[in-house]
Amino acid sequence: MKRIYLDYAATTPTDPEVVKAMLPxxxxxxxxxxxxxxxxxxxKAAVDESREKIAGAIxxxxxxxxxxxxxxxxxxxxxxxxxxxxxxxxRHIITTTVEHHAILETCHFLGKNGFDxxxxxxxxxxxxxxxxxKRSITPKTVLVSVMQANNEVGSIQPLEEIxxxxxxxxxxxxxxxxxxxxxxxxxxxxxxxxxxxxxxxxLYGPKGMGLLYVRRGTHIAPYMRGGAQEKGRRAGTxxxxxxxxxxxxxxxxMTDLENEMRRQxxxxxxxxxxxxxxxxxxxxxxxxxxxxxxxxxxxIDYVEGESLLxxxxxxxxxxxxxxxxxxxxxxxSHVLLAMRVTPEKAHCSLRFTLGKWTTDADIAHVLEIMxxxxxxxxxxxxxxxxxx
Amino acid sequence: MTGFYNDKVIxxxxxxxxxxxxxxxxxxxxxxxxxxxxxxxxxxxxxxGIITEAKSKxxxxxxxxxxxxxxxEMVKGKYLDEIAGITNEDVDRALGGLPxxxxxCAKLGRDLIQAAVKDYxxxxxxxxxGYR
Numbered sequence: 001m002k003r004i005y006l007d008y009a010a011t012t013p014t015d016p017e018v019v020k021a022m023l024p025x026x027x028x029x030x031x032x033x034x035x036x037x038x039x040x041x042x043x044k045a046a047v048d049e050s051r052e053k054i055a056g057a058i059x060x061x062x063x064x065x066x067x068x069x070x071x072x073x074x075x076x077x078x079x080x081x082x083x084x085x086x087x088x089x090x091r092h093i094i095t096t097t098v099e100h101h102a103i104l105e106t107c108h109f110l111g112k113n114g115f116d117x118x119x120x121x122x123x124x125x126x127x128x129x130x131x132x133x134k135r136s137i138t139p140k141t142v143l144v145s146v147m148q149a150n151n152e153v154g155s156i157q158p159l160e161e162i163x164x165x166x167x168x169x170x171x172x173x174x175x176x177x178x179x180x181x182x183x184x185x186x187x188x189x190x191x192x193x194x195x196x197x198x199x200x201x202x203l204y205g206p207k208g209m210g211l212l213y214v215r216r217g218t219h220i221a222p223y224m225r226g227g228a229q230e231k232g233r234r235a236g237t238x239x240x241x242x243x244x245x246x247x248x249x250x251x252x253x254m255t256d257l258e259n260e261m262r263r264q265x266x267x268x269x270x271x272x273x274x275x276x277x278x279x280x281x282x283x284x285x286x287x288x289x290x291x292x293x294x295x296x297x298x299x300i301d302y303v304e305g306e307s308l309l310x311x312x313x314x315x316x317x318x319x320x321x322x323x324x325x326x327x328x329x330x331x332x333s334h335v336l337l338a339m340r341v342t343p344e345k346a347h348c349s350l351r352f353t354l355g356k357w358t359t360d361a362d363i364a365h366v367l368e369i370m371x372x373x374x375x376x377x378x379x380x381x382x383x384x385x386x387x388x
Numbered sequence: 389m390t391g392f393y394n395d396k397v398i399x400x401x402x403x404x405x406x407x408x409x410x411x412x413x414x415x416x417x418x419x420x421x422x423x424x425x426x427x428x429x430x431x432x433x434x435x436x437g438i439i440t441e442a443k444s445k446x447x448x449x450x451x452x453x454x455x456x457x458x459x460x461e462m463v464k465g466k467y468l469d470e471i472a473g474i475t476n477e478d479v480d481r482a483l484g485g486l487p488x489x490x491x492x493c494a495k496l497g498r499d500l501i502q503a504a505v506k507d508y509x510x511x512x513x514x515x516x517x518g519y520r
Contacts, residue, residue, distance in 0.1 A: 304425050306449040310401060313391070323425050325449035326489040330424040347425030380407045380453065382429045382445040383422055 004317045004362045008202075008294055008355035009151055009179060014245070015204040021248040022206065025241035033238050034229065043240045050247030057250045058196065058213060059187040066212045066230045067243055071178040071199030074212035075102035077223035077234070078174045078195045082143045083110050085221040086172075090140035092116045096128050097338035098155075099147055100176055102197075104334075107145075116140070125287040126155035126339045134165045143172045148180035148191070152322055152335040152351060153286030154295025156184065163192020172218060178202055178210075182253035183292055184261065194218050200242065204356070205249030209242035256356065264293040264354050267363050271296050271352060274367040279374050285341060285349060294354040297322075299336075299345040302383040303374055308350055311373050317366060322349040396484035397454045404457035406464075408443045415511070417504030419496055422447065428456045430500045432463065434508060437517045439463045439471065444500070451486050451493035458482045459497045468517040472505045474498055 005013070025046065031039035033047050048062070055062040068074045083093060095107055097119045111117040118136045122128055128146055137144070144166050149156045159175060166173035174195035180186050181196075182203030188196055195218065200209035214220055214233070226235030268291075276282050281301035300308065305321030312319055322333030323346065331337075332346035341349070352366070378384045391398065410431035420427035426448040433441035442463050446456030462482055463471045479497035480486055486494055509517070 302447065304448050304452075306425075307401070307447075307453055310393075310450040314398070314402065323449070325425050325452065325493070327492045328489070330426070332425065343423035343425075347422070380404055380445055380456075381447040382427055383447050 001316045004365060006352040006354060006358065006362070006366070007318045007320050008358075009292075009351070009353035010320055011201050011207065012204045012355055013357070014201070014206055015249060015252055017252060018205055018245045018248045022241040022245040025244055029240070033240060034227070043238075047238050047240060047243050050243045053247045054211065054250050055213075057254050058181065058198075059189045060213050061216065063231070064188075064213055064215060066214060066234050067238060067246075068210045068212055068234060069208055069239070070210040071100075071176070071197050071202070072102040072210075073223070074197035074199070074210050075100065075176055076106050077212050078197060078214075078220070079103065079106045079110065079143070079145060081220040081223055082172055082174070082195075082218070083115055085219040086142040087114075090138075090142045092118070092138055092140040092142065094118045094120060094133060094136045094141060094144045094171075096120045096122060096146055096157075098122050098126055098128075098150055098152075098335045099145070100151055100178065103145055103147070103176055120146075122155075122338055124339050124341075125290070126150055126153045126285075126335065127287060127290065128157050128162070130158055130161040130165055133162050134169075137165070137169045137171060141169070141171045143174060145174040145176070147176040147178075148186065148196075149177075149184065149292050150286070150335060151179045152333055153297045153339070154179075154292035154353075155287045156180075156290045156292065159191045159193065166194075167192055179292060182250065182257070183294060185257065188213055188215070195220075200246040200249055203249050203253045206242050206245045209239055209246050211246070260356055261293045264356075264358070267354055267358060267360065268293055268296055271354075271363050271366065272298070274363070275300075275370065278367065278371045283345070285336060285339065292353075294358075296352040296354075298350055299341065299348045300350060300374055301345070301348055302381045303377045304347055304381075305349050307377055308373065311377065312366075315369060315373075317369075320351045320353075322351065323347040392487060393450055393454075394484045397451060397486065400454035400457040400483065401450045404444075404446070404453060406443045406457070406460035407445060409445065410441060410443050415504040415508035417500045417502070417507060419499045419503055420447070425449070426452055426496060428452065428496060428500055430456070430459060430463075430504050432504050432508070434468060437468050439466055439468070448496075449490070449493065451483075451490040452496055454483055455479055455493045455497035456500065459501055462497075463501060468505060468508060471501050474501050 033044035305323035336346035414434040417430040442460040480494035
């Protein structure tokens, strides 16, 4: 049985070309970029070249790129770094209710430590109203953080408009671009952001690698202290292989971006239509058109998400769910709840995220087996009698 | 396949035993809250204090569905006061051991049995469970 991987938003396989670009930096070119001998300096050149490539791809200057261990560190650095560096100017931060936990947990921490956090709500599609951001800004606001695209439901936020509002008000704007970069066009200037987080393993790069873009002139304190790497903004010996891999991944993604967007959008819409047409009582979660080309999120009434995930796994198909059933939490996805999806429907949610190796045949196969799988689980579901 | 669940759980999940409802049951146990992603019912036929038939339906994660299935096997042919003593650990053992984060699903199995026993005893207040 061929595995069908439809969880690209969780992580992507590393592109073999990326691996190939990285390999020499583990063995042959292992030098520390901070070392003065040529072994080290060769690697410093590789890091510099990568930085330039990546910066160019998102419309940034190379000195505006700070390499990190991933998206989570980038998010933590942006929020805590700006909060700390600007605490005498104001202690108010605005974010949304549908952010990734890397943002939300950092905000909760700051909220308990002297900062005021405003969580702006979203509509039923998971979209933020820029006017809500505007209304929330006070003289004490120093930072607004709104994700570019949501990891669970794929909704793409009206960031340009929020960028204009932030600029007018003189507050920094950060975006978690983890799900966006490499999947939709990202330009830090047209978006009007001062900071952007990125993660390599969401765009066919290696895990444990990411970056924070920081616009020149932004007051931000370092998150990791130690050596003078990254111009003193992020201590720690550079992950040279990771940096080279990220640069290669960005390069590959940009070359293919428009084609892949078009191709994946077609597959996405085929999957959505197929699920809605062949299975009763299914709803699409998220915005119908303002969504990532690779994201499908549905709620299938009376079928708990994890049970369907497990059933699909038995057929070697990998997906994810916004349901939760662990001894510590029965709370379903905070994103779906924020969109006012009922807890019942949130527990019945299933997310498919497509990627560059998803084929027509993969989607056709999923659509072929899903109806009977749903019928089986509904036949053992006591909730189904509600309808009968 | 190296999965999250053991083969026994997967077996009960793939092929749940005694699925369905019993018409005119002698006892019904109901546990759950769909808003928590869990909902299950257990139907029993009881004759002279002995469980002669058991059926269940379950909505929930893999472990919940497996627990709903395994309890029908655990109670069949047993005396009511015997099944009243079934513990979370008994259900967990019958499923070959659930992952640590899923132990509450074994409790759901036990709660389901307890709810059915309670239902029967409430209907037969002041009477003994049956002969033995």
